[in-house]
Amino acid sequence: MNILGMQTLFAKEVRRFMRVPGQTVLSPLISTTLYFIVFGYSLSSRVQTVEGTPYLHFIVPGLVFLGIANNAFLNSSSSLFITKIQGTVVDLLVSPLGPGELMAGFIGGAMVRGLIVGGLTWAVAGMFTGFSLEHAWVAAWFLLLSSYVFSVLGMLAAIWAEKFEQINFFPTFVMLPLTFLGGVFYSVRELPSPWNAISLFNPMVYMVEGLRYGMLGRSSFPPLTGAAILAGVAVVATALTYGVLRSGYKMKA
Amino acid sequence: MSTPALELQGLTKRYGDFTALHSLDLTIRPGEIFALLGPNGAGKTTMIGSVCGLVKKTAGTIRVFGQDLDKDPVSPRYEIGLVPQEINFDPFFSVAESLRIQLGFYGRRRDDARIDEVLTALNLQAKKDAMTRALSGGMKRRLLIAKALVHKPRLVFLDEPTAGVDVELRRDLWTYVRKLAAEGTTIVLTTHYLEEAEELADRVGIINEGRLLMVEDKATLLRRFGERRVVVTFEHPQAAMPEAGRRFSARLSEDGRTLTYVEREGCAPSGELLRALYAEGQPIADVETRHSRLEDVLIEILRGRPQAA
Numbered sequence A: 001m002n003i004l005g006m007q008t009l010f011a012k013e014v015r016r017f018m019r020v021p022g023q024t025v026l027s028p029l030i031s032t033t034l035y036f037i038v039f040g041y042s043l044s045s046r047v048q049t050v051e052g053t054p055y056l057h058f059i060v061p062g063l064v065f066l067g068i069a070n071n072a073f074l075n076s077s078s079s080l081f082i083t084k085i086q087g088t089v090v091d092l093l094v095s096p097l098g099p100g101e102l103m104a105g106f107i108g109g110a111m112v113r114g115l116i117v118g119g120l121t122w123a124v125a126g127m128f129t130g131f132s133l134e135h136a137w138v139a140a141w142f143l144l145l146s147s148y149v150f151s152v153l154g155m156l157a158a159i160w161a162e163k164f165e166q167i168n169f170f171p172t173f174v175m176l177p178l179t180f181l182g183g184v185f186y187s188v189r190e191l192p193s194p195w196n197a198i199s200l201f202n203p204m205v206y207m208v209e210g211l212r213y214g215m216l217g218r219s220s221f222p223p224l225t226g227a228a229i230l231a232g233v234a235v236v237a238t239a240l241t242y243g244v245l246r247s248g249y250k251m252k253a
Numbered sequence B: 001m002s003t004p005a006l007e008l009q010g011l012t013k014r015y016g017d018f019t020a021l022h023s024l025d026l027t028i029r030p031g032e033i034f035a036l037l038g039p040n041g042a043g044k045t046t047m048i049g050s051v052c053g054l055v056k057k058t059a060g061t062i063r064v065f066g067q068d069l070d071k072d073p074v075s076p077r078y079e080i081g082l083v084p085q086e087i088n089f090d091p092f093f094s095v096a097e098s099l100r101i102q103l104g105f106y107g108r109r110r111d112d113a114r115i116d117e118v119l120t121a122l123n124l125q126a127k128k129d130a131m132t133r134a135l136s137g138g139m140k141r142r143l144l145i146a147k148a149l150v151h152k153p154r155l156v157f158l159d160e161p162t163a164g165v166d167v168e169l170r171r172d173l174w175t176y177v178r179k180l181a182a183e184g185t186t187i188v189l190t191t192h193y194l195e196e197a198e199e200l201a202d203r204v205g206i207i208n209e210g211r212l213l214m215v216e217d218k219a220t221l222l223r224r225f226g227e228r229r230v231v232v233t234f235e236h237p238q239a240a241m242p243e244a245g246r247r248f249s250a251r252l253s254e255d256g257r258t259l260t261y262v263e264r265e266g267c268a269p270s271g272e273l274l275r276a277l278y279a280e281g282q283p284i285a286d287v288e289t290r291h292s293r294l295e296d297v298l299i300e301i302l303r304g305r306p307q308a309a
């Protein structure tokens, strides 16, 4: 194990996004705040409560989740992809950093960014609604694991992508629809049939609901289901990324 | 003999139908400077990349200081440094930071003294705190070299290290490479400046179209394939070829002023020709000799001059 190598890569990743705080931290913060204002205020005049929770409160966990998922993914995918474009991936491939060390460095850095944005989102939202953290451990589990999962997925996307547009494929065509249909802004329970049944196949639903349970103390699904699904996705994505990195797929000529 | 620094057995690389390396066998001795020469597309970078973890080999075995890369691809890399052919840099970091990160990747603690040492050797000290994107092209290459050396690797690959650098750095780098080799570092170098290989290399490998055509001591190669051209200028133009010149199959210029003799291994030494010319009483104004350079040898070998010579 190259512990020092891993720490160096992690520190480098964190410093990289800290160098451009406007782009990496501030801009996602503004976009999340806009979600909150636009969706929250425009909808809350018509939708008073969702399953007994005031609408503004209801959307907070989902927004935190969005901030985490988007930024964790964006950080690991863009950082690793840029090394491919810029040629500095050579430094990583030549140095004694195995797949495990590479993953720890990139995922660690991306998780930090995701959690910073999630935390800031929560702080901003809290100013509108006040803070509520009913089951701290459940919330922590979902925060950590969702930032982890999306960091890993970001790495996979960066390994696979050969052009800039491809790196946006997953966020645009997979993440965006799944999160917007994933119960961030409404309860999937209250959707008309068959959409409520179809939504049950969307893994984002469980992540959002799990975090909602941790923060608000209520959700449409038992949090254990979400926790298990998230853990399953994490294990599969981790194994896949490790295998892909070890094989050199798309990273080596 | 001690363990080779690098051992390739049957190293083969195919890109689809195209074979970039045809079953290469090569042993690099510890502490030597080995120059890998060949035209564009010969497979030099591919060979280096296979050793350094940038290229997935199709077949064959690679051993670095005796360790088989198939068994452990990661730990031999602590011993390797690579100056890649293509310049790369991370614009987010300064020169010193880049080197600190590089040290960290190799599992080494922060060591500013070592960083200063490398920066001084490569004449980059003044740019220590400059951001990498603010360096000139040649300075970026110097940084690339510094990055490859900062962790004190025992086996260093320099893939065209002096492309685009000024004369001064080229000289500095040669001195530095010789110093590293004297301290026991093994160096594998590719270059299109044959002067560089001639200056530095202990041994030379010639590769073309993915095949190693020849591996030879530089001195032997120059002797075996090299030639000496002796040009004799007469005081007065000669009407006909002097008798001595005929005997030695020399060539007389059209104006009759100069006589050229090509001396190869196995030919009569040029001294005998000169003695014969003196004996004939030909007044000689000037004698010039020119040794062939690695460049001439390389061209001959690539043209496929019979190797039995």
Ligand SMILES: Nc1ncnc2c1ncn2[C@@H]1O[C@H](COP(=O)(O)OP(=O)(O)OP(=O)(O)O)[C@@H](O)[C@H]1O
Residues within 6 Å of the ligand: A253, B015, B018, B020, B038, B039, B040, B041, B042, B043, B044, B045, B046, B047, B085
């Ligand atoms: N990723 C790749 N896919 C397909 N072919 C490749 C790839 N990389 C290299 N090649 C081919 O392999 C051959 C050897 O290339 P290589 O880069 O090793 O040459 P080289 O000897 O380093 O040349 P140069 O002196 O120009 O640097 C070339 O014909 C090249 O086109």
Ligand SMILES: [Mg+2]
Residues within 6 Å of the ligand: B044, B045, B046, B085, B159
């Ligand atoms: Mg090359």
